[in-house]
Amino acid sequence: MKKRYGAREAIVVTSLAAGFFFGAPLAADASEKQNLDPLLDKNYQFDTKQELRYGHTGYPVRFLQFELHKLNFYYETIDGHYGASTQEAVKRFQELYDLKTDGIAGKTTLEKLNEVILQPKPAFYTIGDEGPEVKQLQTKLQRLRFYSGLIDGKFESVTEASVKAYQKKFNLEANGLATEETIDHIMKNKNVRGLTIKKATVATAQPRTNNPDTVEAATEPIETPPVDASVISIAMSYMGVPYVWGGTSPNGFDCSGFLQYVYAQKGVSLSRTVPGIWNQGANVAAPSVGDIVFFQTYKPGPSHAGIYIGNNKFIHADSTDGVSIDDMTINYWQSRYLGAKRL
Numbered sequence: 001m002k003k004r005y006g007a008r009e010a011i012v013v014t015s016l017a018a019g020f021f022f023g024a025p026l027a028a029d030a031s032e033k034q035n036l037d038p039l040l041d042k043n044y045q046f047d048t049k050q051e052l053r054y055g056h057t058g059y060p061v062r063f064l065q066f067e068l069h070k071l072n073f074y075y076e077t078i079d080g081h082y083g084a085s086t087q088e089a090v091k092r093f094q095e096l097y098d099l100k101t102d103g104i105a106g107k108t109t110l111e112k113l114n115e116v117i118l119q120p121k122p123a124f125y126t127i128g129d130e131g132p133e134v135k136q137l138q139t140k141l142q143r144l145r146f147y148s149g150l151i152d153g154k155f156e157s158v159t160e161a162s163v164k165a166y167q168k169k170f171n172l173e174a175n176g177l178a179t180e181e182t183i184d185h186i187m188k189n190k191n192v193r194g195l196t197i198k199k200a201t202v203a204t205a206q207p208r209t210n211n212p213d214t215v216e217a218a219t220e221p222i223e224t225p226p227v228d229a230s231v232i233s234i235a236m237s238y239m240g241v242p243y244v245w246g247g248t249s250p251n252g253f254d255c256s257g258f259l260q261y262v263y264a265q266k267g268v269s270l271s272r273t274v275p276g277i278w279n280q281g282a283n284v285a286a287p288s289v290g291d292i293v294f295f296q297t298y299k300p301g302p303s304h305a306g307i308y309i310g311n312n313k314f315i316h317a318d319s320t321d322g323v324s325i326d327d328m329t330i331n332y333w334q335s336r337y338l339g340a341k342r343l
Contacts, residue, residue, distance in 0.1 A: 045114045052105035056082040064105055067117050072187040096132050125178035129155040137178055140186050148289045149310060151233055231290050235262045235307050235315045242322040255304050258317035268343055278302040281341025295336040302338055
């Protein structure tokens with residue numbers, strides 16, 4: 001984890017003496033986070049010979065819940081009962097740290113927890129910081145529709161702007177710094193559509209009545225959908241899959257088959273043809289991360305498409321290189337670009 005502390009004070013995440021956990025259940029409220037550990041025991045570590053799983057109870061589970069709370073994975077009652085909420089929090093921790101995502105706190109997961117909970121924690125995250133904590137923040141901001149960049153764990157200008165936009169909306173100090181107060185607020189926010197989407201007049205593609213593959217533009221007022229940048233991580237997971245004409249599976253994709261397969265994993269049903277996909281989307285003036293970009297290649301009208309990933313790049317099923325990333329500014333793509341659509 002890269003840290004740039006400067007004058008920032010480092011906060012050491014520590015754990016509790018055993019006596020604390022035998023008391024009554026505690027609600028994991030962010031406002032009380034610093035009051036949850038009156039007895040500090042810096043030497044306590046999880047016993048990695050044990051395995052904690054759904055249905056278990058007792059002190060080790062309370063400690064697990066507490067530390068997951070400190071790490072912004074668990075915001076339910078600290079009651080020592082390993083239920084669905086604890087299991088889900090463990091899964092999120094495992095996913096962030098590239099562990100087997102089974103919801104079981106076994107040897108590997110507990111070893112990683114032991115490592116993470118004793119690491120110094122900065123007072124805030126800002127431009128230049130990077131690591132799993134930033135990735136966790138980006139993921140949640142994306143779910144809340146405040147972040148449309150890559151989930152790469154790097155705190156750069158896009159992440160800062162997203163944090164600031166969130167802070168402004170919820171009347172927090174809008175300085176773009178991911179302070180503990182801001183992170184707590186973000187992680188506890190269960191409103192997955194945090195941004196207010198305003199109605200706008202956009203051009204939408206409509207098919208001619210006598211030819212469904214011929215595109216005709218018509219303008220009508222519709223509500224522009226929010227960008228869903230989470231499709232990028234799904235699309236990237238198929239990098240290198242070969243191109244196959246008519247292919248619709250990870251054994252081989254053509255361009256529309258690739259889009260159809262990726263978006264299906266987000267619950268979005270796409271047409272099997274590029275013109276059909278063009279007709280489904282709402283026009284946008286300029287593509288944002290997660291939008292579909294269209295090109296006119298071997299025939300008039302939209303005949304090729306991919307997913308915009310930012311910085312003038314898009315991921316697509318290329319007839320030569322398979323699923324790969326290309327630059328839209330090179331002459332071939334720039335001269336064939338038709339526009340972008342949002343689903």
